[in-house]
C-alpha cells in the first residue's frame with residue numbers, strides 16, 4: 001500500500017512525480033502542493049536530475065483540479081487565511097513549473113481540469129493521448145479561471161485572447177485534437193505508460209522519437225475559430241454577451257449559451273475582466289498575481305461556496321447565484 005498523495009522518486013536521471021489520490025481524481029490538496037514544490041526545488045540545482053516527469057496513478061484522471069471541497073469547508077468555518085495560503089502556494093508552484101530550467105514533461109491520459117492544467121501545462125512538454133480531455137470549469141463553482149491559465153491560454157502557440165476567454169468562460173472540454181491544434185499539447189502518443197517508461201529509460205528526445213505520432217482527429221475549436229474570434233475577443237462580459245447576440249451563426253451561439261447556462265453570472269463578469277487584464281500582463285507571475293488578488297475577492301462572495309455545494313457536495317446542479325456584480329468591483333483589484 002502506498003498512501004502518499006504524490007509519490008516522489010528518482011529513476012536514472014529523471015525526477016518522477018506520480019499523482020496518487022485516485023479516489024479524489026487526484027484533486028490537489030495543500031499537502032500535495034507542498035510535496036511537489038519541495039521536490040522541484042530540490043531537483044532544480046541537482047546536476048544528477050536532467051528532467052522531471054509528472055504522471056498519474058489513476059487510469060481515469062491526470063488531475064481534476066484543486067481540493068475545493070476542503071476550501072469550502074475552511075471558508076464555512078470562517079478560516080479564509082488557510083484557504084488563501086493554499087491557493088497562494090498552488091500559484092507559486094505553477095510559477096515554479098512555468099520558469100523551471102529543465103525539461104518538465106507531463107503525460108495526459110484522462111481528465112485534466114483546473115489545477116491539473118496548472119501543475120502540468122506550464123512545463124516544456126505536454127504530451128497527450130486520445131483518452132485525455134481538458135477543461136477550465138470554474139464558472140460552474142462561482143470562481144475564476146486561475147492556476148495561470150487566464151494568462152497562458154491566450155499565449156499557447158495557436159491561441160488568442162478570444163480562444164482563452166472562450167475556454168475560461170464556457171468550460172468547454174478540449175479533446176486531444178483541440179489541445180494539439182492550440183499548441184496546449186505539444187505531442188501526441190498512443191500509450192502513456194510505454195511513453196513514460198521510455199522518457200525515463202531513453203530521455204525525452206529519444207522517447208518522443210520513438211512514440212510521437214500524428215492524429216487526424218478533427219478539432220472542434222479549429223472549426224469554431226472564426227466564430228470564437230468574432231465573439232469572445234470583445235472584452236468585458238457585457239461586450240461578449242452583445243457580440244453573441246449579434247453573431248449570425250445561431251447554432252454556434254446556441255451551443256456556447258448551453259455550455260454557459262449553469263455558470264455564475266458574476267464569475268463570468270470577473271473572468272472576462274481578468275482575461276483583459278492578463279492580455280497585457282508581462283509574465284506568468286504577473287498573470288498569477290492578478291488571479292490571486294481577484295480570487296481572494298471572489299472567494300469572499302457567496303457564489304463560491306454555493307457553487308461548490310451545488311456541483312461537488314450535493315451534486316444537485318441547482319446553484320442559486322447572486323445578482324450579477326458590477327465589473328468595476330473586479331477591475332479595482334486587477335493591474
Ligand code: QUE
Pocket residue numbers: 023024025027028064065066067068113114115137138140141311312
Ligand atoms: C469546477 C472545479 C472543480 C470541479 C468541478 C468544477 C475542481 C475539482 C473537482 C473535482 C472533481 C472530482 C473529484 C474531486 C474534485 O471538480 O476544482 O475531488 O473527485 O477539484 O465544476 O474547479
